[in-house]
Amino acid sequence: MFKSFVVVITCLFSLFSVAQDYSSLWQGHFSYNNIKDVVRGNDKLYAASENAVFSLDLVTQELTELSTVNGLSGESISTIYYSDLYELLLIGYENGLIEIAFDNNDNILTVVDIIDKVTIPPTDKRINHFNVFDNLVYIATNYGISVYDLERLEFGDTYFIGSGGTQVKVSQTAIFGGFIYAACLGGNGLKKAQITNSNLIDYQNWGQVVSGDFLAVESVGDKLYAIRTNRRLYNVANDVLTERFLYADAPLDMRSVGSNLLVTTKNDAFVYDESFNLITQASVNPSFSTLFNVATIDSETIYVGTKDFGILKAAFTNPNSFEEIHPEGPLLNTPFSIKAIANNLWVTFGEYDIYYNPYPNGGPHRRGFSHLKEEKWINVPYSEVLGARSLNAISVNLFNNDQVFISSFFSGLLEVNEEEPTILYDQTNSGLESLVLPSNPNYVDIRVGPTVFDGNGLLWITTSRVDNALKSFNPSSNQWRSYSFSSIISDPLNEELGFGDIAIGSDNTKWIGSYNHGVIGVKDSGSNFLLKHLSGEEVNMPTEYVTALAMDKRNQLWIGTFRGLRVLYNTSNFFTDDNVRAEEIVILEDGIAKELLFQQIVTDIEVDGANNKWIGTAGSGLFYFSSDGQKTIFHFTKDNAPLPSNTINDVSLDESNGIVYVATSKGLVSFRSGSSGTQENLQGAYAYPNPVRPGFNIVEEKVKIKDISENVNIKITDIEGNLVAEAQSRTNQRYSGYNLEIDGGTAYWNGKNLANNIVASGVYLVMLSDLDTYETKVLKIMVVR
Structure with a gap:
């Protein structure tokens, strides 16, 4: 009854929005390896990764995911809290956003009050901690403390508790002995105020227990504990701090669970009783080489949130024998490049920046790759990729889908066979070349970027900042060839920092998007090598920086740039026409x-x-x-x-x-x-569902006619030969409002006839005619209403 009341009352507040559920058409593929927070509630364990949440049913061991597909924002999560009383999960974010997920309810409530506060700098809105007392949530933030009413689902006061009422970073709060305590950073110390004081908005009602920088404050039983940035934990009694322990690493989290106190550092998770006697200690070990972030307990089991393995579960009696718990997903939530092919998806995590610098954020990055195969994730960590760094573009061998080539923008080209990295091609064992720095000739840096297979099984490879910028590699014969771009790029080390994409036309022309030279066309007929580029305002290119290329089914080259979109409509005369130009749409x-x-x-x-x-x-x-x-x-x-x-x-x-x-x-x-x-012929064409039963919503879900050829005419008639619907490729395309529409290799019929009425029960004939080959095929569909 209460949950229904909550959902109704939220409609009264303009600062709430109800997020949508997209699960019917969308699917999330998030990584749950890096756990930011973990809490227990309602016989479940809730764990937050960077921007998604999963729950573990402690009875059934069932895992459930909660992500953007269910209505979450996708922003960076900083903390979570579960309320058993109100049966809801509070999710706090780095940017100040708060979302509320209700048990057994598809709605996610989005609370934007903090984000919309113009008086608080955007960098200071981080949600650090939720602390619930009665029906109020005390929200520790980087500006102070905000109060949120869980019963009314509305914000109350905000406390700026710094000197003179200034904003200070509050890392955590605790309620103890009739006072609310605030652990503050920035030299603002440990503060307290009477919880019953109706005027806590006045900073003068907040007293300072002690100065300094505090990471955490927590009560358990009749004890209050606090942790300073000096790695020391103190017992706080009568405003006097007594040191109890010095940790080897800076504590990352302190919390109470029942009558226990938990402290987590990057290498250890400690469980104490309320008198600070150590009950158990879980530590990082070689079986799971990672860093700890946070921990909680249930009964005599400890659950540790890690950086690389999701939740690690262990018994108090054997705290270093771990069981790994998290939903399936890729290694990371920062996909850089992806490649899909026939129920498979390959993912790399890069990266280089927009200037083709492989050193952003501490690069070149050591990140491994992921492979989604038949709905199962296979993750290959950096330790297994033969030292290849800054992995980016992916190409799958068209003649052997178990052979994959992954570019490294620092180390060369990685060959993967049946999930296993087998060869790293570099300057010592292939036709690849390192860039050459005049100041350091021994420096090795092989910047392999976009690659693509042609119809003959050759892999075409772009390499930045070298004369021979284009390579071809035959995996069958292990033969390499190099192609110089010196006629258009005189100083590759400084002029051409990288290539954005590569595509191959039906005439085998290679099209390459460059950083400083627009679109580069390459054609090699054996005896004749043609090289030309398209760039500059005079040919209607908005910028020289080309980021994406695609050759469509009409041999038109679509060109994505740093400043818009262009199309090269006639690609056949590119090398012969001096007036060729790109066109905007x-x-x-x-x-x-x-x-x-x-x-x-x-x-x-x-x-x-x-x-x-x-x-x-x-x-x-x-x-x-x-x-x-x-x-x-x-x-x-x-x-x-x-x-x-x-x-x-x-x-x-x-x-x-x-x-x-x-x-x-x-x-x-x-x-x-x-x-x-589309298919090459109509041999495998079929229709489904067939028969169409009464429970099927034919108008919305439509009958699909699959595996049709590229240029086809479709007629649907009743058993007496009366025309019901007709469509033709390139005319009745999908999303055009026709009763029968064609989308590539699939046609969609909404069950309506030429009079726009839903057809009666009966047998209907689908007559397929390929307009190029004159092949025909007839299918039968039974409709039961």
Whole structure:
């Protein structure tokens, strides 16, 4: 009864929003390896990773995920708290956002009061700790303490408790002996105030117990403990601090669970009784080489949140014999590059920055890679990738899908066979070359970027900052060839920092997106080597920095740049026409002509079976355009889809099942688009569901006609030959409002006839005709209403 009341009352407050559940079409592929917080409640264990949560049912051992697909924001989580009384989970974020997840309820309530506080700097809104007393939550933040009423679901006062009422960082609060204690950083010490005081908003009602920097304060039984940044834990009695222990590492978390006190450092988790007698201690060991972040207990079991292995579970009696607990997922929530092929997805975590610098944030990075195979994740850590760093682009051998090549923007090219890294190609065992620094000729740095397989099984490889920027490698014969770009790039070390993408046309021309030279076309016919680039305002390129390329089914080259989108409509005369130029796409928006994706940073372009375009951007989310770009079918952002970020790093399509994988800067998700690749003939075409039973919503879910060819005419008639519906490739395309629509290798029929009425029960004939080969096939569909 109470939960229903809570949901109703939230409608009264404008500062709440109810997040949507996207689980029918979207799926999250988040990593749950790095645990930020863990709490116990309602016979469950709740664990927060960077931007998603999972729960473990302590009775059934069932794991349940809670992510952007269920309505979470995808922002960086800092702390969580579970209320047994109100049966809800509070989730606090680095940016000040709070979300509330109710048990047995699909709604996620989003509380934006702190985010919207203009008087608080954005960098000071972090939620550090939730402390519940009666029906009030005392929220420790980087600006002070805010109070939230769990019964009314509304904010109360905010306490700025620094000298003169200034904002100070409060790391944790505790209620003890009729007082609320606040552990403060920035030299603001340990403060306290009477919990019953109705005017705690007045900083003068807060007294200082002691000065200094405090990481935590917690009560257990009749004791109060506090931890300073000097790694010392103190017992606090009558405002006097008595040192009890000096830790080898800085404590990261202190909390009470029942009558126990828990302290976690990066290498140890300590469990004490209320008198500070050590009951058990779990420590990092070689079986799980990681760092601890946080811990909690249930009965005589300890659960440790780690950086690399999710939750590690151990018994008090054997605290260093761990069981690993977390949902399946990739290694990290920072996918850099992805590649999908026939129920498989490969993921790397990079990275290099927009200037092709492999050293951002402490790089070149040691991160390994992940492989989703038949809905199971196989993670390969850095320790197994033969020392390859800054892994980026991925290419799967078209003739041997168990052979994969992964580029390293520092170490060369990694070959993987049946999940196992086998060879790292570098300057010693291949045609790859290191860049050469005049000041340090012994320095080795092999910057391999985008790669692609051609129809003959050759792997084409781009290498930055060297003369021979393009390589080809034949995995069957182990033969390498090199192609010099010196005719257009005179100083590769300084002029060309990196390449954004590579695509191959139907005439075997290689198209390469560069940092400083626009689009580079390469054609090698054996006796004749052609090299030309397209850049500059005179050929209508908005910038020389080309970030993405895709050759569509009409041999048109779609060009993504750092400042918008262009199309090279006639690629066949690129090397012979001196006046070749790229064209923008002009659309009408509210009757006004505008350039499509004007000034947007395009990060990736993918072409699906219907020749429609999926285009990722840096900051504006994911677009799905019709084949000519004139119609926006979808525009997905954080506001209308479970994208954890509007910065799209990469997109990849699995045409075997119509799944679109989307790598964002904060995690990986997928969208079941329903589109599929076309087949060479109609031999395998089929319709489903068949028969169409009364419980099937034919209008919304539609009958699918799968595995059709690229250029096909479809007629549906009743058993007497009366035409019911008709469609043709490139005309009746999906999302156009027809009763029968074609999307690549799949056609969709909504069960309606030419009069726009749902058909009666009966047998219907589907007549397929390939317009290129004149092949035909007839299918039968039974409709039961």
